[in-house]
Amino acid sequence: MDFSLQQIWEHTGLFARFIIFTLGFMSMSSLIVIAERMVVFRKTRSDSRNFASKMGAILAKGDLSTAANTNLGKDVGHLGRVINSGLTAYRISPNDKDVAVESVARALERQAQREVQSMKRGLGVLATVGSTAPFVGLLGTTMGIVNAFQEMAKSGAGGLATISAGIAEALITTAFGLLVAIPAVMAYNFLQGWVDARSVDISESSNEFLDVVARNLTGGETRSQQQAG
Incomplete structure (x- = not known):
């Protein structure tokens, strides 16, 4: 027997071919x-970078009202969806600082979990x-191998030459696997690893945004107290 792939395939049994087709399906799926x-x-990383460059300039000024009313479109990436959820929570939050910060933090955390779970899809x-x-x-x-020894038992002959074809058929499935x-x-x-790195990025960006919210609300309270005094 010529131990080429074609010759091995021609001598494979029904079960071995089923295994090979199963492995082929698994390979295509992966x-x-x-x-x-x-x-x-690649797309969500590019969209997130574009969002960060545009929204970062607004948030650097501490102008959350403008940021909350800015529409950068739907293609904002994983980072944009997380920050937008925090901006939405800030826009509808009450005047109480502690309640507002807590509301924004929960919104950021919920959306971050959704984004990480979405990125893990298919893994x-x-x-x-x-x-x-x-x-x-x-x-x-x-x-x-079982089939090879069964054939050897049926033929009544021993030796490697008798079972070599069956052994080759058997080993090819392991190699394919x-x-x-x-x-x-x-x-x-x-x-x-990519998902883990983006999860860290989301966490850092969320914390930075939460700091901006806290400073903005603290500054607003200070100005209100000065005007009242």
């Missing part, structure tokens, strides 16, 4: 998730493929 997440992450597929693909390939290998799992694991680690 590739689709990787491509989709890369496109989404579970990569984790599942990365952890199960080697075992799916190993299942094909185990059954292939590893080829599917390795890229999935690498992509999962990379994308999860």
Whole structure:
């Protein structure tokens, strides 16, 4: 037997082909998730940077009223959606400073959790493929070896030549399982690290925005007390 991929495929049994098709489906699923997440992450990072450059200039002046009434469109990225939720909470918050700050903080936290959860979408597929693909390939290998020894028992002949075709068929499924799992694991680690980094960015930006809100409300209270005095 010629141990080429074509020859091995021609000698594979029904169960081994089922395993290979299953691994092929898992591979396609992981590739689709990787491509989709890369496109989404690239866009949301670009939109967030544009939002930060425009809104940052307004917030640097401490003009929350102007910031709350500024519409920068829908494409503001993960950072823009978080800050906009805080601006919305600030706009409808009562005059009491403590209540207003607490309301804005809760709004920022809720939206931040939504954004992080949204960015993690599809990563579970990569984790599942990365952890199960080697075992799916190993299942094909185990059954292939069992079939090889069954053929040897039926023929009544021993030796490596008798079972070499079955062993090659069995091992190819393990190799295919590893080829599917390795890229999935690498992509999962990379994308999860990206999400963790953006989560830190969101947390820092939320805290900075909350500081601006607190200073603005404190300044407003001070001016009101001076006018009343």
